[in-house]
Amino acid sequence: MRIEVVAADRRNVAGPTVPTTEQLAWAARVAWANADRGIGRLRWRGLHVRDLRGVTDPDAVASGLAEHLRVATRDGRIRSVATVLDPGVEILNDQLVGYAGYRQADGTILGDPRHIELTTLALRAGWPGGRPVDGGRLLPGPFDVLPLLLRVHEGPVIAYELSPERVLEVNLEHPGYAWFAELGLRWYAVPALSRHRLHFTDTLAYPVAFSGFYVAFEMACRELADQNRYNALPMIARCLGREGSRPEGFGLQEAARVLHQAILHSFGRAGMVPPTASARLEIYHRYLPRRKPGPRPVYRPIDVPPPAGAVAVTADSAYHGRRRLEAAV
Known part of the structure; x- marks a missing residue:
């Protein structure tokens, strides 16, 4: 029936078929079901799809993306959400939520090395950088939430800061090591990819922000542990007294296990248990x-x-x- 309706639309409408919101939602769900990655696809029929086509005012787009995070987070009851945008909208962030990476004068990097270029672009767009400390003074740190960077119809890049209420973050601690909380590690709850496109036909595609949920290993083995990201394992190994352990790499393996435990424990205490x-x-x-x-x-x-x-x-x-x-x- 759905195919017949679309076929009738093609016969009666000049130019490419413009899908209804219902058709768009079905296309997004099927696209997720047929994606080449992601192990949460069992729930593809429950994907919540938001239609923001036709919204081209940058302020309204930014508000809609912030609402995406609210709908996806639900006070810790994470749900999978896709927000379909107007073809003229471009999100420059790779995810709606991400941490800044600052290149220091000595060549070291403060924050997420993955986002050095994006951070530079945000600063050029007027973002002050840093988090409020000491009565409001902004100080760059390792976990500064980047603003949304939007461009509409190839216009200028505009930076929109996300309010803390829209970005659910969890400070990491370990049930067996009191010192772990002092490391200052944290991560956000909702991974929302924002550089994807939903291809409805061969000639019609929409930008889409898609969020699911983290599996614990993604944070423990990639974001926080990867040598090209936060590289937290050597620091944890030192605190464990495992630095330089033999056989080679044993200390880092032990650190990875402890980090994984800390993530499960901390997110669980916050009401979210990443699988x-x-x-x-x-x-x-x-x-x-x-x-x-x-x-x-x-x-x-x-x-x-x-x-x-x-x-x-x-x-x-x-x-x-x-x-x-x-x-x-």
């Missing part, structure tokens, strides 16, 4: 038999993360090592 990789993979594996046969890409580093390879049923499944698996709508 472990193995638990999420179990759910994903139950999802696969529901798919209709057909070629479909798979991005293995995401579908089978490092900590879960030996304990997740996915690692032993029939498509182990393949670049494509048989599952499609």
Whole structure:
């Protein structure tokens, strides 16, 4: 029935078909179900889709994206949300929420090295940088939330700061190590990708902000631990007294385990328990038999993360090592 309606629209409307909000929502859900990565796709039918096509005033776009974070966060009850934007809108951030990276005079980097260029662009757009300290004075730090950087119809880049009420962050602590809280590590609750496009037809595509939820290993093994990101493991290993442990790398492995525990503990205390990789993979594996046969890409580093390879049923499944698996709508 849906295909017949769209076909009728094509016959009666000159130019490319403009989807209704209902059709757009269905397209977004199917696109997520058929994505080449992400192990939360079991819930693709429950994706909440917001239609902001036609909204081109930069202030209104920024307000709509801030509302996306509110809808997705729900005081810790995270839900998957997609906000479809007007084709003339461009979000320069790779995610709606991200931390600044400042290159220091001595060549070191304060904050997230991934966002050095984005931080420079934000400062040029008028963002003052830093977080309020000591009665309002702004001081750059390792976890300064970047503003939204928007450009509409190829106009100037405009920076919009996100209010703290819209960005749910969790300070990390460990139940067994009191010193862990003093490290000052933290992370945000909602990963909202903002450089994707929803292709409704071959000629019609919309910018889209899409948010799901973190699996604990993403924060523990990538964002905070990666040597090209925050590189927190050597610092944690020193606090554990494991620096220089033998065999080579044992201290860093122990630090990664402690960081993973701290994330699960801290997010749990905040009312959010990010699923472990193995638990999420179990759910994903139950999802696969529901798919209709057909070629479909798979991005293995995401579908089978490092900590879960030996304990997740996915690692032993029939498509182990393949670049494509048989599952499609």
